[in-house]
Amino acid sequence: MDDFTGVTLVPVGGTGPEDVLIDPDGRVYAGLSDGRIVRVDGPGAPIRTVATTPGRPLGLEFLGAGELLVCASDAGLLAVTLDGGRVRTLTDRVTGRRLLACNNAAVVADGTVYFTDSSTRFLVPQWRADLIRRTASGRLLRRAPDGTVTELLGGLEFANGVAVAADGSYVAVAETGTCRLHRVWLTGERAGRSEVFVDGLSGYPDNIALGSDGLIWVALPSPRTALLARVQRLPVAVRTLVSRVPTRMQPRPSPIVSVVAVDDAGRVVHEIRGEIGGFRMLTSVREAGGVLWFGSLESDAVATLRR
Secondary structure, rough: EOOOOOOEEOOOOOOOOOOOOEEOOEEEEEEEOOEEEEEEEOOOOOOOEEEOOOOOOOEEOOOOOOEEEOOEEEEEEEEEEEOOOOEEEEEEEEEEEOOEEEEEEEEEEOOOEEEEOOOOOHHHHHHHHHHHHHOOOEEEEEEEOOOOOHHHEEEOOOOOEEEEEOOEEEEEEHHHHHHHHEEEEEOOHHHEEEEEEEOOEEOOOOOOEEOOOOEEEEEOOOOOOOOHHHHHHOOHHHHHHHHOOHHHHHHOOOEEEEEEEEEOOOOOEEEEEEEOEEEEEEEEEEEOOEEEEEEEEEOOOOEEEEE
16 A cells, blocks of 8 residues: 655645546646636646636536536536636436536546436535435436436435446446445446445545546545444434534544545555645545546645656
């Protein structure tokens, strides 16, 4: 197991770069808590505002030439032009109900988008309440190129990160509340079937992403805690009361963060764990050409580490 020795922090001019996205030129995109999408060309480079979106921008992906796909929490799935920052809504309702917690996505070559709605009960800022109450209302959804949206997998305890395998054979989704990943097969004899892909992770998975190395990288913002496990086993009425405790009175996530990389067999082949000074709640990881980039729900910077 490695640690985060050698990490560099790169300020982004705002708070909460929850996801990071790297373009072919090594430039970094992130969505901030004030709704801005920013681009940073590297350490010490100027910060450029690409667009301002409705909702809270979370997951980011490239959507064809010249556009970003943005999971904008309660505003839904958006497309944002890189030149001019124009915003259009792709999906903000499923089966007539407004999306409350559009969180993360993956895009394939034909324009199909796989994305998560973390909860049909709670907004993303209320993630603690959803984990405690175990609503199991999270969903993995697919938006076809014609705009049709279908559910691939439901009943998830806070559905989170999404990644499609390098060969396109399956889509993986993180289930934060159970510390595991699922996958839904997209091709072959098993197409349409789902299964647990990775179980028993050491922390609560957030965003996941396919790396240039063919592995799926998983951000773990906090180690598993015995306290949450005990609370999740309490009767429903008690868990409901616990979930209403003000956030300021609830335990803060551990400063220990980690990332893991898994192969197509679900084996953990890389793990980095430890503390990063001035950087908490590591919520995303991207691997590009041997360089790792990390996003955070709470920090005012992204972080980078050469492996």
